[in-house]
Amino acid sequence: MSLFQLSWKNLTNKPLSLALNLILFALGTGLISLLLLLSSQLQEKFDKNLAGIDLVIGAKGSPLQLILCSMYHVDTPTGNISIKEAKPFMRPGHPLIKAAVPLSMGDNYKNYRIVGTTHDILALYNAEIQEGKKWEKIWETTIGAAVANDLGLKIGDRFQSSHGFASDVDMAHEGDFTVVGILKPSGAVVDQLILTNTQTIWAVHEHAAEASADSTAHEAHTDDSKPLIEYEDKDITSLLIQFKSRNYMTLNMGRSINENTDMQAAMPAFEINRLYANMGVGVDALQALAFAIILVSGLSIFISLFSSLKERRYELALMRVMGASRSRLFFLIILEGLLLAVLGCIIGLLLSHGGMAILSGLMKDAYRYAFSGWVFLKEEWILLAGALAIGVLAAVIPAIMAGKTDISETLAEG
Amino acid sequence: MLQTKALQYSYDGRNQLHFPDIDCKKGEHWLLLGQSGSGKTTLLHLLGGLLSPQEGVVNIDGTNIASLKGSALDRFRGQRVGIIFQKAHFVKSLTVEENMLLAQQLAGAPPSKPRIRALLERLNVGHKYRSKPDRLSAGEQQRVAIARALVNQPAIILADEPTSALDDVNCNEVIHLLEEQATAVAATLLVVTHDSRLKAAFHNQIHLQSLQGNPL
Numbered sequence: 030m031s032l033f034q035l036s037w038k039n040l041t042n043k044p045l046s047l048a049l050n051l052i053l054f055a056l057g058t059g060l061i062s063l064l065l066l067l068s069s070q071l072q073e074k075f076d077k078n079l080a081g082i083d084l085v086i087g088a089k090g091s092p093l094q095l096i097l098c099s100m101y102h103v104d105t106p107t108g109n110i111s112i113k114e115a116k117p118f119m120r121p122g123h124p125l126i127k128a129a130v131p132l133s134m135g136d137n138y139k140n141y142r143i144v145g146t147t148h149d150i151l152a153l154y155n156a157e158i159q160e161g162k163k164w165e166k167i168w169e170t171t172i173g174a175a176v177a178n179d180l181g182l183k184i185g186d187r188f189q190s191s192h193g194f195a196s197d198v199d200m201a202h203e204g205d206f207t208v209v210g211i212l213k214p215s216g217a218v219v220d221q222l223i224l225t226n227t228q229t230i231w232a233v234h235e236h237a238a239e240a241s242a243d244s245t246a247h248e249a250h251t252d253d254s255k256p257l258i259e260y261e262d263k264d265i266t267s268l269l270i271q272f273k274s275r276n277y278m279t280l281n282m283g284r285s286i287n288e289n290t291d292m293q294a295a296m297p298a299f300e301i302n303r304l305y306a307n308m309g310v311g312v313d314a315l316q317a318l319a320f321a322i323i324l325v326s327g328l329s330i331f332i333s334l335f336s337s338l339k340e341r342r343y344e345l346a347l348m349r350v351m352g353a354s355r356s357r358l359f360f361l362i363i364l365e366g367l368l369l370a371v372l373g374c375i376i377g378l379l380l381s382h383g384g385m386a387i388l389s390g391l392m393k394d395a396y397r398y399a400f401s402g403w404v405f406l407k408e409e410w411i412l413l414a415g416a417l418a419i420g421v422l423a424a425v426i427p428a429i430m431a432g433k434t435d436i437s438e439t440l441a442e443g
Numbered sequence: 444m445l446q447t448k449a450l451q452y453s454y455d456g457r458n459q460l461h462f463p464d465i466d467c468k469k470g471e472h473w474l475l476l477g478q479s480g481s482g483k484t485t486l487l488h489l490l491g492g493l494l495s496p497q498e499g500v501v502n503i504d505g506t507n508i509a510s511l512k513g514s515a516l517d518r519f520r521g522q523r524v525g526i527i528f529q530k531a532h533f534v535k536s537l538t539v540e541e542n543m544l545l546a547q548q549l550a551g552a553p554p555s556k557p558r559i560r561a562l563l564e565r566l567n568v569g570h571k572y573r574s575k576p577d578r579l580s581a582g583e584q585q586r587v588a589i590a591r592a593l594v595n596q597p598a599i600i601l602a603d604e605p606t607s608a609l610d611d612v613n614c615n616e617v618i619h620l621l622e623e624q625a626t627a628v629a630a631t632l633l634v635v636t637h638d639s640r641l642k643a644a645f646h647n648q649i650h651l652q653s654l655q656g657n658p659l
Contacts (some may be wrong), residue, residue, distance in 0.1 A: 030537070030544040030554070042536030343532045350493065351591075352521015352549040354514030437493040440528065441484055 032357065036364040039337075046333045047369070050326065054373025055380055057323035058412055062381035064315055065408050068308070070401070075101070075301055078218045080153050083275060084283055085295050086110065086118060087267035092295035093304060099132055099267040100297055102142050102218055105194065106134055109264035110292050116258045118268060125279055128153065128271040131257060133230040135266070136190040136202065141176045143190050143206070143223045145230035145265075147257070153269065154217040160184060161210030167229050171210035173220040182208050190233060202233050231263055270294075323419065330369050330423040334362060338427050345431055346439035359432035366424025367417060374416035378409060444469040444631045445490065445599050450499035452485055462486050462499075463649060465633075469598075472622055472632040474641055477651030483635045486651070487603045490633070492520050504598045521550030525592030525630070527621075529604035531584035533576035539563070539587050540572040543594050550595045562590045565627075566620055582613040586620065593624050600625050602634045606641065618644055 040047050078100055087095040090107030097104035112119075119129050130153055133145035148163055150156075156173075161184045164171045172182055182188070187205040206225065214220055257265075272279045283294040338345075345358055386402025450462040460482040467473050477483045488494040490501060492508045501508050503523060511519050533542045543559040563569045566586040571579060579587065585605060592600055602621060606614040618634075618641055625632040634641065642648070 030541055030548050035534070035537070035545065038536040038541070039534075341535075344534050347532050348534070348545070348549060349517060350491070350520065350526055351546045352517050352551065354517045356514065357549075437485075437488040440488070440493065 032361055032364060036361055036368055039341075039361075040365055040368060043333075043337070046337075050330050050333060050369045051373045051376055053322065053326035053329050054370060054416070055377035057319050057321075057326055058374045058377030058416060059380040059384070060319035060322065060377075061316065062378050062409055062412060063384060064312055064319065065406055065412075066381060066385050066402075066404070068312055069406055069408075070404070071308075072305070075304075077216060078154075079297055079301070080217065081271055082153065082269050082297050083272045083279065084270040085267055085297060086115065086270060086286060086292050087295070089291065089293045092293060093300045095267060095293065095295045096297050096300045098134070099269060100218070102144075102221065106266045107293075109266055110268070111261070112258060112263050112265060113261040114290060114292055115265060115268050116261070118270060119258050125272055125282065126270055127273045128269075130269040131227055131265045132267050132269065133227050133265045134194075135230065136192055136233060137194050138188050138190050138206070138223060139180055140195060141173075141180070141221060141223055142194060143170070143225060143230070145225055145227040147227070150219070150224065150269075151212075153271065154215055154219045156215050156217070156219045157213045159211050159213040161208070163210055164225050165209075167226060167232055168204065168206055169209045169229075170206050170223050170225045171212060172208055172224070173212050173222045174214035175220040176223055177208075177211045182211075184208055184211065204233055227257055227265060231260075323415075326373065327370075327419040327423045330366055330420065331427070334366060334424055334427040335430075338362075338430055342434065342439050345434045346436045349434060349436045350440070355432040355434075358434065359428045362428035362431045363421060363424045366428075367420040370416045370420025370423070371413070374413055378412070444471075444504055445633065446500075446502040447490070448500045448502075450486070450489060450496050450501065452482070452489060452494065452497055454485075460485060462489075463651070465490075465649060467599075467631050467633060467647075469631055470626070470629050471647055472625060472645055473634070473647040473649065474645035475633060475635045475649045475651065476637065476639075476642070477635075478637055481651040483637070483651060484603060487526075487601050487633075487635045490599075491524050491526050491601050492516050518551060521546075522552070522595055523598045525595065525597035525600045527585075527588050527592045527600070527602040527605045529607055531576070531581075531588035533584075533587070535575070535577060538573050538575055539568070539579070542576065542587070543591055546591050546594050552595050559590075559594060562594060563587070565624065566590050581608055582617070585609065585613075585617055589617070589621055589624060593628060593630075596628045597630055599631045599633070602632070602636075604636050604638065605634065606636065606638050611640065614638070614640055 082100060085095055085099045087099060087106065088108030088110050094104045095107050098106050115131070118126060119131065123129070128149050130146055130149045134142060136143045151163070158171070159174065161171070176182065186208045189201050189203065189205060191201045206223070212219060283296060286292055286294040348358060382402045389402060445465060445467040447462065447465045449464065451459055453459045462482065475483065475486070485494065489496050492501070492511070495509060506519070508516065508519065534545060537545060540556070540559055543562070544554050544556070547554050560569060560572060563572055566589060568579070568583050568586045568590070571583060571587070576584060576587065600621070605621065606617055609617060621632065621634070622644070634645070
């Protein structure tokens with residue numbers, strides 16, 4: 030009958046009080062751990078998808094919306110820009126621009142976005158071909174690893190897109206896409222995309238516009254033989270820009286686009302930091318709530334130990350009679366506090382990681398990233414250490430009282 | 444084995460309790476009789492080292508227990524003295540057997556389930572070893588308390604009113620068992636009581652004087 034076993038039996042002898050203490054503690058630590066997991070994974074995913082993009086050029090509107098849509102693929106586009114206007118930034122050999130990747134959006138296949146773009150996007154996200162090849166001709170697609178995995182698409186499969194960003198059979202476009210390649214998993218947003226060339230997107234929508242009047246084959250309308258910048262009358266959604274180096278000229282470029290054109294330029298780093306700042310308020314409030322719960326649970330441990338001392342006075346005196354020293358009684362009570370706190374903390378961590386694993390399924394659609402429930406952060410060790418400290422702190426006064434039990438007086442009352 | 448000399452104790456500094464000198468030899472059984480308020484319990488606590496005497500000496504097996512401090516005294520008590528109280532108390536969250544194991548462990552003795560089972564068996568509560576103590580009857584509880592006091596084979600067994608809560612049948616049985624078991628481990632037995640039913644059972648008797656006008 031070790032001290033550890035004895036304190037455990039003392040706790041389990043009062044199952045309701047044990048449950049209350051554990052639930053309270055688990056709630057507080059679980060909430061904190063969940064917040065840590067969420068914000069760290071969200072931040073990691075956001076940072077990963079910054080992908081060295083310095084500027085996003087698109088239609089006027091909310092800059093954050095433009096960034097979220099073009100880089101994270103979670104919002105709708107602000108509108109379209111014409112190739113004529115975007116042309117100066119797309120031309121090869123621009124003195125400041127290292128890479129300019131055009132994006133055209135507006136369609137999806139089973140909730141996965143179809144993006145018309147050039148092969149430069151692969152370099153941007155360090156994406157590599159796992160199987161098959163890059164898209165070349167119109168209607169050819171190369172799909173991200175998550176798309177292939179989730180929808181079970183293989184090379185040579187054909188599918189039809191539907192309009193908008195949510196799957197809807199009634200909005201199906203005519204025209205068959207063909208899968209010609211699958212990308213390696215990269216952890217970045219390309220995992221979740223269906224990539225094709227820009228001309229395909231145009232073809233889909235021209236075909237849709239003329240479908241009622243004329244039912245000729247779609248291949249006739251769009252040819253994909255010319256470089257993009259020569260289709261001056263066509264539109265794209267946005268342009269991802271990577272500079273050769275950042276300096277005052279690149280800074281001015283963004284400003285001058287905003288002032289002198291019908292387009293807007295948004296800086297991802299700036300917008301994302303603003304987003305973090307806005308999210309931060311909510312996270313801070315939740316965190317304060319979680320700390321309050323932990324404080325209350327510490328208090329609850331204190332109260333239950335304190336009140337249990339009253340009914341266990343005789344028991345403790347008896348243990349002294351049987352040979353227990355003062356320090357042994359002290360450590361018995363400390364151990365009870367510690368056990369409660371550590372168990373509560375572990376249950377909380379299990380809850381938060383389990384919850385995260387469940388949430389990750391739900392959040393995949395909303396944020397287009399897979400979250401993981403089974404990643405452990407070093408902050409969680411700090412949480413565990415904090416739990417230990419609270420357990421000791423809550424138990425220390427009852428423990429001192431237990432150590433001071435006056436044997437003779439207590440037994441004489443018995 | 445158990446000797447006291449000129450023991451005095453006072454709770455408030457004015458009313459002194461004076462105790463007669465005691466000299467119990469190894470294996471002897473003694474009855475200490477006194478009315479309520481005569482300081483019986485105080486004497487028992489002094490003998491068990493639960494209280495420190497203000498005057499006088501308590502010697503157990505050649506050791507002046509006033510010379511032991513802190514946890515050394517706790518350990519000495521756990522190993523050499525078995526105490527049985529008027530009302531049997533236990534650690535409520537533990538079973539009968541676990542309470543016995545705890546007694547062994549707190550005294551620093553190796554745990555021995557066979558010894559515990561045998562003891563409980565001898566006291567006719569062998570079948571109750573997995574019960575929680577508050578499920579037992581008063582008589583059963585007192586028998587388990589005796590078993591617990593014996594488990595470490597103490598040199599001295601002190602019993603404080605062990606029979607006052609029991610009816611005649613249980614009283615006879617308990618005192619019989621107490622004497623029998625004390626003999627079995629060759630322990631010195633000192634029973635403190637006001638229960639005159641026990642007078643016939645003991646040859647060696649000490650009478651405590653009532654402190655008139657100074658009830659405790």
